[in-house]
Amino acid sequence: MYAVFKRELFSFLSSMVAYITIGIFLLVSGLLLWFFPDTSVLDYGYAELSGFFSLVPYLFMFLIPAVTMRSFAEERREGTYELLITKPITLWQIVSAKYLACLALVLFSLIPTSVYYYSISKLGLPEGNIDSGAVIGSYVGLFLLGSAFTAIGIFASALTKNQIIAFAVSAALCGFAFLGFDYSSQIFAMQNFETIISSLGINQHYQSISRGVLDTRDLIYFISFSVLFLFLTKLVIEGKK
Template sequence: MPTLFILLRKELKAFFLNPFGWVILAAVVVANGVGISTAMKGFLDTPSQDSLIFVTFHSPVFWFWFLFIFPLITMRSFAEEERSGTLETLLTAPVRTWQVVLSKYLAAFLFYLFLWLPTLVQFHIFDWIAELPDSWTPGEVVGTYAILILMGMAFTAVGCFASALTSSQIIAGLLTICFLMILFFVGYVPVIWGGAFQGVGLFHYISCQEHLALFAKGFVDTRPVIYYPTLTFVILFLTYQLVDYRRWKR
């Protein structure tokens, strides 16, 4: 375990001591601010009973920037070290493959969680300035951020896997966004084809849009709680096998 913590600290420094990490944070803050402003304008044009958090995260604006977080925070994980040759040095050191994979994944996931801290303040700014009560319930806040954490677990793993497939950061980023777009559009299959075909339940089960909409209303479904950690484990296992193959191939 000490080795894992040493590797994890090294990976975290790559985020927090690098200007690029703070640029990502600033981009997320700006993007979420745009989403909140868009949602508030929507309330002005068309009053709604939905909460500000639900409308903000249940819009195309949110999904556009949300999916692009993961290639940005994971494309360097393995690809950059493979390109520079430091991955070979790391894999020949007295560390285990699972420690390398897990440290890179945990660092990216912890940084992902860090990105959401300012958004909690953003939702309160308007209420503090206008001296109005919160336009959401505690259940909606907990549900929304719970599903963002669950989706982040799996999507970060997808990014790490894509980064392990290539030595190019650009290709790793493109692969990540392609994989995530597939997962995203799979949720629209019942909308496009209707719900009368066999197996439609599977598409509802893996639809990240439905998961976010449900949790953002304060309803907790146990299926995503099982689905995303399972998907995370499977993808990390594949990443481990890929990196381990490269290790022994050398």
């Protein structure tokens, strides 16, 4: 499993795709946080990163599918898929290794954004006037959100050998998982099903963690969500095998 994880991670790091994708993510998030008038923290006037954590999920809907789209799709396109699944490791280990490699890249993309926290902390009056607990909770929420989106991306990549199709399917599923249940709940608002349907979506649980409250129900939700899509990925691979 470690060999597959290392191979996958170094495969990403040896190509320009990972650097371009992460670079675009950092560039866009930086512009939105510091320069665009409607979202700039400097114009907002408060020492907090709530705007940043509200914007990143939408960037993740495109960043993570771009990272995961090649996981299985490229293996099938290059003809190494059959060689991979005949190695003396289980399918679950293969799926987990690829998932962890993609998740590591998502983590790498988040680490540089800690500069934003340091900068705003220094700019606050008085210096350090920022809710660190809420920031830490929001980063935990972002990581869990990234883990859920990564599981979706791995699943989409296993469905096809075309990376563009894998990207489109993954982005659509991520968008629905994050926002679809909230919009769907409005249809049933008068039937008292609104709360139940909203709780099935990612957004409600992400917002809960972003407030700095680590509820075990939210943690169980994200873990279960990721495991579900990894299990579906395994089923897809078994079917193609």
